[in-house]
Amino acid sequence: MEKALYFASAIKNNSTPVLRFRVQTQEINCLISKKDQLLVEGKESQIQNIQYIIELTPNPDPLVEELGHEWLIVGFERVGIFQQLV
Numbered sequence: 001m002e003k004a005l006y007f008a009s010a011i012k013n014n015s016t017p018v019l020r021f022r023v024q025t026q027e028i029n030c031l032i033s034k035k036d037q038l039l040v041e042g043k044e045s046q047i048q049n050i051q052y053i054i055e056l057t058p059n060p061d062p063l064v065e066e067l068g069h070e071w072l073i074v075g076f077e078r079v080g081i082f083q084q085l086v
Contacts, residue, residue, distance in 0.1 A: 021055075029048050
């Protein structure tokens with residue numbers, strides 16, 4: 001299956017770069033209650049293709065030793081859910 005790659009960049013506030021990625025995942029839609037272990041939504045065989053848009057920018061106060069990187073997530077949005085037949 002061919003996957004579309006999406007990447008964009010921009011400069012916000014005339015100085016801060018923002019990198020924007022679209023990520024596609026496959027997730028099982030099966031939510032189970034922690035309280036009573038009953039099925040709340042979906043089922044074990046319901047697979048969804050989900051797309052997220054993630055925006056990153058350099059962190060003005062990076063915690064590299066704690067996090068291992070200098071990036072800050074400034075946007076995270078689910079933009080598409082597609083049911084997949086199994």
